[in-house]
Amino acid sequence: MTTTMSESNNIHHNVMQLRCEPIECVRIGFVGLGVRAKRAVHRMMNIEGCEVVALCDLVEENITEAAAIIAEYGKASPATFTGKDGWKRLCEMPDIDLVYICTDWASHADIAVYAMQQGKHAATEVPAATTVADCWRLVDTAEKMQRHCIMLENCCYDEFELCTLNMAQQGLLGEIIHAEGSYLHDLRERISSNDNGERKWSNWQVDFMGSHNGNPYPTHGLGPVALAMGINRGDRMKSIVSLSSKRIGGEDAGNLSGTMNSSIITTENGKTILVQHCISLPRPYSRSFLISGTEGFAQKYPVPSFAFAPDSEEAITGNACQSLIEKYRHPIVTMYKERGEELCGRRWIDYAMDCRLIHCLRGGLPLDMSVYDAALWSCLVELTDTSANNGGTPVEIPDFTRGEWKEGCTLFVS
Numbered sequence: 001m002t003t004t005m006s007e008s009n010n011i012h013h014n015v016m017q018l019r020c021e022p023i024e025c026v027r028i029g030f031v032g033l034g035v036r037a038k039r040a041v042h043r044m045m046n047i048e049g050c051e052v053v054a055l056c057d058l059v060e061e062n063i064t065e066a067a068a069i070i071a072e073y074g075k076a077s078p079a080t081f082t083g084k085d086g087w088k089r090l091c092e093m094p095d096i097d098l099v100y101i102c103t104d105w106a107s108h109a110d111i112a113v114y115a116m117q118q119g120k121h122a123a124t125e126v127p128a129a130t131t132v133a134d135c136w137r138l139v140d141t142a143e144k145m146q147r148h149c150i151m152l153e154n155c156c157y158d159e160f161e162l163c164t165l166n167m168a169q170q171g172l173l174g175e176i177i178h179a180e181g182s183y184l185h186d187l188r189e190r191i192s193s194n195d196n197g198e199r200k201w202s203n204w205q206v207d208f209m210g211s212h213n214g215n216p217y218p219t220h221g222l223g224p225v226a227l228a229m230g231i232n233r234g235d236r237m238k239s240i241v242s243l244s245s246k247r248i249g250g251e252d253a254g255n256l257s258g259t260m261n262s263s264i265i266t267t268e269n270g271k272t273i274l275v276q277h278c279i280s281l282p283r284p285y286s287r288s289f290l291i292s293g294t295e296g297f298a299q300k301y302p303v304p305s306f307a308f309a310p311d312s313e314e315a316i317t318g319n320a321c322q323s324l325i326e327k328y329r330h331p332i333v334t335m336y337k338e339r340g341e342e343l344c345g346r347r348w349i350d351y352a353m354d355c356r357l358i359h360c361l362r363g364g365l366p367l368d369m370s371v372y373d374a375a376l377w378s379c380l381v382e383l384t385d386t387s388a389n390n391g392g393t394p395v396e397i398p399d400f401t402r403g404e405w406k407e408g409c410t411l412f413v414s
Contacts, residue, residue: 012140012143012402013143014143014402015142015146015147015148015370015372016366016370016372016407016409017366017409017410018142018366018367019365019366020147020148020364021364022361022362022364023097023362023364024049025362026050026051026097026098026358026362027050027051027053027095027096027097027098028044028050028052028053028054028096028097028098028099028100029055029056029090029091029093029096029098029120030052030055030056030066030102031087031099031100031103031111032056032101032102032125033055033056033059034057034062036125037100037102038065038069039344039347039350040102040350040354041066041069041070042069042343043343043344043350043351044358045072045073045075046339046343047351047355047358048358049358049359049362051075051076052075052078053079053093053096054079054081054090054096055067055078055079055081056080056081056086056087056089056090057086058082058083058084059082063080079093087114088114091114091115091120096120097121097361098121098357099111099112099120101115101123101124101125102125104204104205105130105204108127108128108130109129109130109131109135109137112124112138112149113137113138116141116142116145116147117141117145119145119147121147121148121149121150122148122149123148123149123150123151123152123357124150124151124152125151126151126152126219127217127377127378128149128375128378129374129375129378129381130378130381130382131381132379132382132383135376135378135398135400136375136398136400139371139372139375139400143371148361148367148370148371149370149374150357150368150369150371150374151219151369151377151378153219153220153223153353153373153377154350155219155220155224156223156224156227156368156369157332157352157353157356158224159325159329159333159337160289160298160300160304160325161224161300162329162333163324163329164228164291164298165227165228165330165411166328166330167296167328168228168291170328172296172328173294173297173298174293174294174295175293175294176229176230176292177272177293177294178271178272178273178274178290178292179225179228179272179273179290179291179292180221180225180273180274180275180288180289181220181221181222181223181224181225181273181275181287181288181289181290182221182274182276182277182278182287182288183217183218183278184276184277184283184284184285184286184288186279186281186283187279187280191206191279213261213388213389214242214261214380214381214382214383214384214385214389215242215261215263215277215380215384216381217277217279218263218275218378218380218381219377219378221275221277221287221289222275222377222380223369223373223377224289225290225291226273227369227411228291229267229271229291232370232373232376232405233405233408234269234406234408235405236268236376236397237267237273237397238265238266238396238397239265239266239396240263240264240380240383240384240387240394240397241264241392241393241395242261242262242263242264242383242384242386242387242388242392242395243261243263243387243388244260244388245260245261248280259280260277260278260281261276261388262274262276263384263387268405274288275380276288284301284302286302287300288301289301295308295309296312297312303317304317304321304322304325305317305321306324331412331414332356332412333352335352336351336356337352339351340352356412360413365413366409366410368411368412372401372404375398375400376397376398379398379400383395
């Protein structure tokens with residue numbers, strides 16, 4: 001295991017390929033029990049080798065509803081915690097292996113850090129942190145405690161993205177030179193208040209975005225392309241330039257995060273990544289997902305398509321595209337999609353993500369995504385804001401791996 005010295009003279013043991021003692025049955029504590037968390041509780045009831053042993057939320061009703069899901073499956077009643085410090089008491093429980101965090105964005109890092117300090121593994125919803133300093137806290141704590149910290153980026157498990165990753169790993173796309181990933185989602189109806197001053201979105205989300213001028217939610221678009229490009233595994237993101245359009249729609253409906261934010265990332269090996277964010281203009285949903293290599297091309301939106309040299313001017317779409325998706329289907333899709341669709345419909349990627357998490361913890365395997373991925377993808381929340389607020393000035397991106405990105409490593413260890 002490689003060690004490096006930080007500026008604070010602490011020894012840091014790299015956790016990129018961390019293997020911990022296998023856990024026969026993963027005992028899970030949930031902190032935050034909103035809609036996504038309750039769906040996760042339901043999924044865990046259908047995954048072998050795990051049990052939900054503790055629940056925590058500030059709202060008693062959420063705890064009751066999550067506990068009812070567990071009771072429906074005839075499982076033992078979990079311990080429950082509420083109040084300002086309830087999450088700390090949950091993390092301190094001796095019979096928990098994994099703390100699953102589904103709270104507001106600003107609290108993700110604090111809870112994950114404390115969980116690891118108590119000897120627990122941490123899994124957090126996106127983004128894992130909202131500041132560069134908190135990203136470093138996650139990395140430093142994971143290294144010190146030798147605990148896993150994964151960000152639950154479900155888009156990395158979608159079928160087209162995994163198919164393209166499989167193609168890239170087999171060399172069909174050649175050397176990947178450029179990629180694009182976005183979160184373009186018309187959420188005006190959820191953002192706006194109704195006649196009673198109520199929103200479908202939580203006020204903390206609207207408040208955060210209202211004070212942010214960059215990309216507050218970069219990981220859905222960035223995560224899958226970063227994996228395909230080998231970021232943190234042979235290349236690293238080096239600098240970013242970010243620009244935001246003017247804000248429109250007023251304080252209530254659209255005054256959120258510069259209506260359209262566009263950011264260009266350059267990598268150590270001279271590649272580029274375009275990341276965009278927009279939630280307050282009328283447009284079809286898109287995460288972009290575009291991969292451009294020296295031998296081939298893949299694009300998911302608006303229509304899934306491929307192109308390969310020497311006939312790259314003709315896009316492969318429709319049935320021919322679907323045949324390629326099936327031919328290069330990733331083993332994760334084969335293993336989890338059918339059952340995931342039975343349980344979760346179009347959200348089967350969440351099921352695949354959770355199954356892989358539990359599988360790796362039970363087997364003592366490296367997780368699919370490391371704390372370095374969580375920190376790197378999340379740090380763009382602050383860095384895009386900094387660049388956009390300074391007229392698109394280039395901003396350096398930290399190397400959270402402390403040089404270990406040069407070594408490369410295997411993805412999705414089985």
